């Protein structure tokens with residue numbers, strides 16, 4: 001095979017250029033992180049080689065010890081990071097360095113504001129990896145060779161970070177990657193032995209490979225000898241008591257590619273039937289692509305300290321996809337593949353054990369550190385809400401972790417637990433009431449809440465997309481049924497006083513001829529017209545049957561192109577309302593029909609539904625107003 005050696009100049013993908021520009025400003029105050037990022041990449045590359053070499057020993061090319069080297073050259077004003085890991089082919093380089101192949105990148109860039117501090121957070125969440133080199137360097141040259149390929153397949157990539165890069169094929173006997181940073185004017189602080197060692201021990205101490213720097217002689221001059229600067233043992237293998245919070249935090253930043261501290265972690269060595277160690281973290285913030293259910297999961301799988309794979313989604317269910325960390329098994333075979341992981345008893349055991357640990361960690365936090373838990377909930381609550389549907393076995397424990405907005409406060413913050421709700425239930429109340437709506441305000445102002453307000457009964461206000469899905473699977477909590485206030489018959493049972501019952505009966509008696517008239521006027525448009533026990537201020541509302549989807553959800557699905565069975569709503573009218581009483585007096589059939597349609601249409605609108613012919617609605621409304 002002939003080798004394509006030509007040198008080509010290419011442009012960065014537009015997104016990369018934008019990111020580079022914004023990142024350099026936003027992260028400047030934190031510039032030393034470039035070293036952590038490049039060491040992280042080097043360590044990942046060594047992990048990958050070790051794994052691939054399990055099935056193809058030749059990839060090691062006779063050089064067994066994996067290591068990372070960091071050096072600097074005062075004269076040339078360069079810092080070099082070198083690894084003997086998997087390396088890259090020419091195609092790999094073009095694909096990996098110079099493009100960002102992540103969905104949602106454009107949306108992410110759109111969120112950046114130019115406000116340095118805010119952007120730094122966002123960019124941190126996004127992860128800048130290799131590109132962070134350009135914070136301190138005005139030229140970066142990466143030379144690499146993929147393990148197992150001939151020396152003639154070396155590749156050199158070079159760029160000043162302003163829009164273009166060059167790639168050429170070069171001779172490179174050593175496998176692995178070398179990144180040379182030509183420092184910008186004023187960045188000489190990194191041409192310092194002590195400074196570099198300090199950064200390495202601060203951020204990369206836990207990297208399980210040796211990170212080496214040239215040994216210095218008594219005069220401070222570099223010798224030919226290399227010495228290990230970091231601790232170089234896998235953090236999770238050490239006893240808990242010997243690991244400081246700072247070490248746990250630094251390790252998190254490495255595994256999670258996050259710039260922020262984690263919110264909490266749980267570190268466990270499990271012995272017995274299966275032996276494994278897990279170190280699992282809850283991040284503080286949601287990564288920008290968390291909502292994508294197909295995105296990569298954050299657990300790294302190791303077998304006896306050998307890295308096996310990233311994003312082992314079999315280790316964490318989707319509703320806990322925000323968890324990051326490592327699992328290291330002693331029982332799995334080293335040659336395990338993704339396919340084998342699928343139906344593996346050991347993996348199933350590790351997974352259910354890890355889920356328990358995470359749920360336990362969250363439960364502790366909710367109990368002992370409610371403010372911290374709120375931070376967690378605000379970031380990841382919507383994901384956790386997928387839990388009861390996905391994880392039937394743990395649904396009670398998950399239910400205890402849920403938080404909702406509620407009429408108790410009326411605020412949009414989701415901070416009411418089901419247990420809080422139950423503790424406040426009225427005498428005689430045996431049901432947990434909720435309403436689902438398109439947004440918090442719509443929920444809070446729904447006519448369905450009127451009678452609950454009057455009786456002082458709390459209603460949970462559910463307005464996340466996932467909520468309909470949640471309540472379809474979570475039908476009870478501690479023996480109390482969860483029920484939508486907008487669906488099915490409403491029986492407020494013993495909370496209704498005799499007096500209230502009597503007043504309702506009288507009001508119904510007064511307008512009792514009305515129901516068949518409205519029914520006739522609306523014909524096929526409704527399933528049934530009946531008197532309501534739900535309303536105090538509104539004249540009418542739509543009621544759905546127990547297993548029907550809320551109107552705003554039906555709307556969403558229709559917009560997404562799904563065809564739904566045509567269902568007809570039940571219209572409930574408020575016998576005590578003036579509009580209803582006036583309709584009772586209306587003798588003109590045509591005008592009565594107009595009022596009846598208006599009643600139905602406004603009830604649909606209040607429910608977040610959409611009218612089939614809004615212009616017609618407006619015309620009818622105006623006719624009625626002018627004739628009234």
Ligand SMILES: Nc1ncnc2c1ncn2[C@@H]1O[C@H](COP(=O)(O)OP(=O)(O)OP(=O)(O)O)[C@@H](O)[C@H]1O
Pocket residue numbers: 041042045083085086087088096097126127128129130131177257
């Ligand atoms: N030293 C290296 N050896 C081999 N491949 C590397 C090396 N550095 C980077 N790469 C490749 O380039 C890709 C992009 O690296 P980059 O640091 O930009 O992002 P990342 O590490 O994938 O994620 P993040 O942006 O979250 O850090 C890596 O996924 C890897 O495939």
